[in-house]
Amino acid sequence: MFAGFFDFSGMVWWILPVIFVAKVVEVTLTTLRLILVNRGFRSLGTAIALVEIIIWVTVASQVLQDINALKGLVYALGFALGVYVGSLVEEKLAFGKVLLQVICSEEESEAVIEMIHEERIGLTVLDGKGYESKKKVLLIYVERSQTTELLNSIKETDPGAVIGVSDINNLTGGYLPKRRRQFFK
Numbered sequence: 001m002f003a004g005f006f007d008f009s010g011m012v013w014w015i016l017p018v019i020f021v022a023k024v025v026e027v028t029l030t031t032l033r034l035i036l037v038n039r040g041f042r043s044l045g046t047a048i049a050l051v052e053i054i055i056w057v058t059v060a061s062q063v064l065q066d067i068n069a070l071k072g073l074v075y076a077l078g079f080a081l082g083v084y085v086g087s088l089v090e091e092k093l094a095f096g097k098v099l100l101q102v103i104c105s106e107e108e109s110e111a112v113i114e115m116i117h118e119e120r121i122g123l124t125v126l127d128g129k130g131y132e133s134k135k136k137v138l139l140i141y142v143e144r145s146q147t148t149e150l151l152n153s154i155k156e157t158d159p160g161a162v163i164g165v166s167d168i169n170n171l172t173g174g175y176l177p178k179r180r181r182q183f184f185k
Contacts, residue, residue, distance in 0.1 A: 019059055019071060020078040026055040027082025032090055039096040039169060094144035097171055100151070101164040102138040103128065108158035109136035115157050116140065119150070141171060 029052040037045035063071045104112050109125070113136075116123050121142060128135040142150060147165065154161055 015062060016070065016074045019062055020074045020081075022055055022059045023075055023078025024082040024085055026052055026059060027079050028086040028089060029055070031083060031086025032093075035090050036095060039167075041095065094147070096144050097141055097168040098144050098147055099166045099168050100138070100140040100142065100147070100154075101166070102140065102154055103130070103162040104136050104138065104158050105160060106134045106136055108160065109138070112138065112154055112157050112161065115153055116150075119153070121146075121150070141168065 029048050033045045033048040033052060036042075036048065059075070063075045102112065113123065113125060116138070121140060124139040126137040126139070128137045140150070144167075151163060151165075154163060
């Protein structure tokens with residue numbers, strides 16, 4: 001039953017790196033497509049799906065044609081690396097918006113609010129009460145691509161701030177800075 005599974009004698013060896021690279025690209029695209037569609041970029045997700053399925057059919061047909069253990073292993077390694085690469089690419093592209101919930105002491109809040117206004121970013125300020133003192137709760141919606149820079153600025157202004165970051169799938173109204181790079185929706 002498994003006799004041919006470990007027979008590599010008739011295999012064309014150059015096909016292994018092709019299978020590996022194509023699988024990495026395909027799974028990277030799959031990761032991006034899932035995230036894009038989930039964040040509302042349906043048109044771009046659909047275009048990626050077309051390329052993704054063409055690659056999948058081509059690669060799967062090569063693996064299933066004279067299937068053996070080595071092709072299966074290369075296919076699996078390409079899949080695993082594709083998941084990793086896809087997550088790195090998505091992190092760099094930073095699609096979508098996030099909600100930053102910043103809790104500051106009353107004393108430090110004015111400096112944080114002023115810094116955020118200087119960046120021309122809208123925010124909502126709420127009064128809060130912590131375990132031992134009064135607090136200010138800042139709600140800030142920004143593009144994911146702006147998150148790291150803004151978090152660093154907040155921490156620099158108020159090192160004691162408590163910050164939560166949540167992904168936002170849908171947001172309407174309010175003041176939002178325009179996204180620096182546009183993708184069709």
